[in-house]
Amino acid sequence: MTQSEIAKRLGVANTKAHRLIARATRDGLIRVFVDGEVAECIELEDALSARFSLAFCRVAPDLDEPGMPLTALGLAGATFLKNEIERGEHNLIGVGHGRTLAAAVNRMPSVEAGNTRFVSVLGGFNRRFAANPFDVIHRLAEKTDAEAYQIPLPLFANSLEDKKVLLSQSGVGEVFDIACSASLVFVGIGSVSADASLLANNMVGEEEMGILRDSGAAGELLGHYFQLDGTPAAEAFSARALAPDLHHLARATVVGIVGGPEKVRPTLALLRSGILNGLVIDELTARKVLGEAPAR
Template structure:
């Protein structure tokens, strides 16, 4: 087991309601205050419902809404982009049984909008650290989570620790996903635990031997205690991050795709209907088992045109409690759903 320690601006618009944020609230809080105010005053949600939707404590939600109101920042006005995102959040939450959903407006033209998702994921993680609700936060790895850590400001983690949920050693150091949790520890000064093993063992027998090692077993036990899990969603395509990092051979991913694999969550693959299935890879994965995933609160940060089928697959699996995605992906997820 390894441990790493270390003038007024209108925000929304649409005929009827306006939420404006001034300089009296810090830039980071202004965005959250805007969303909280919109949900409370325009969306009709109670403050406790607002807190649950945004991943805040009740006290924090009340303070933001009260502060915005006292400073005269609430006006009758609505911005189309933000209101449409909130509507998509509500529809996705209802359709897939999510208790948290955040849809960020499109501003990143790339097929994989790492900047937009990274900023949104970093803000969400920052709020969870500040709330101090979770003593242990489990994290996956991949390009999107790396972007989240990249946009996370340096801050004290308080009583929050982090644990990697699956092995991640690769032959390519530059692409080593350990760097995600390592940098997370550096940014927050938190204790962070990793499993010093690859994501996939060479054989099923090797997997059993590695899982039985004292350090690995200890980290898995910590992972099972995670109050919150922040994960990415992978694909079964040749350009998947698992292939790019050398964790999975191209031929192995081709096999997964031939068998109907579409989405990957923390080392486990699902078909287009969200049903899990066994592959040669899944029998060798050094990670939490599927039964463990069902018991954890998992919030995924994922989006982009290339990942829409994979995100839909994992949403249908029922393993997610929350989703942070971009507006383009959110629309495609809803439009691609069959009626009835």
């Protein structure tokens, strides 16, 4: 790659890429060779970007992790988030919660946020009103010393009327409006399987999950559900979500982070929906997604 291409892929300015390359060369940190595995990941990134019209894609190399590839995803997600903070193009970054995002924030070094603020883009309390076990927004605030906001509500209201009441409470509506105005949204992709995180965290009940499956839902993002072909599913249920609506997300840059064999169908559903502008994904899942969606 040229220096310009490297800067674009890493999400940094050309001058910074030049300084980094020069310093690494001077310090003997660079060896020139062809890494087949990394080259294959770049090919996957290009294939996914072309197939699903993505502006950004990062494929994390396989690290032979048992179960969900949290180390690989954490490193790739941390790099993406750190680069976006340092670029300073987004004054307000919205983040979700879950295992993959928690892994990314935990892997991220402390970084000066400048004028960047952060906001949780979905309600973060489960039905027992306990804090989410994979809290992200507080950890992110600690690592950046930046202003951060959390929607002090559950992910789903019991009804649309209850949602209106919750959002009318003093201070709550203001934070929700902030969440809806984030220009970059970095979130996980959920499933409707038996081990779905929303089900495990009591944000969705067994009966509700059964209704979602019956509707044909295959994937979830911020409480919005989609069928495998990318069309919305269970829209009446999604309307109760305390998260930005789809028209708000359409105005933002939405980047998903996802991995694991159970996330192949959910990832396909979200990629086909057209909501995602970018994707951070592990190598094995990326291969399976492309295998399930051959080029036309």
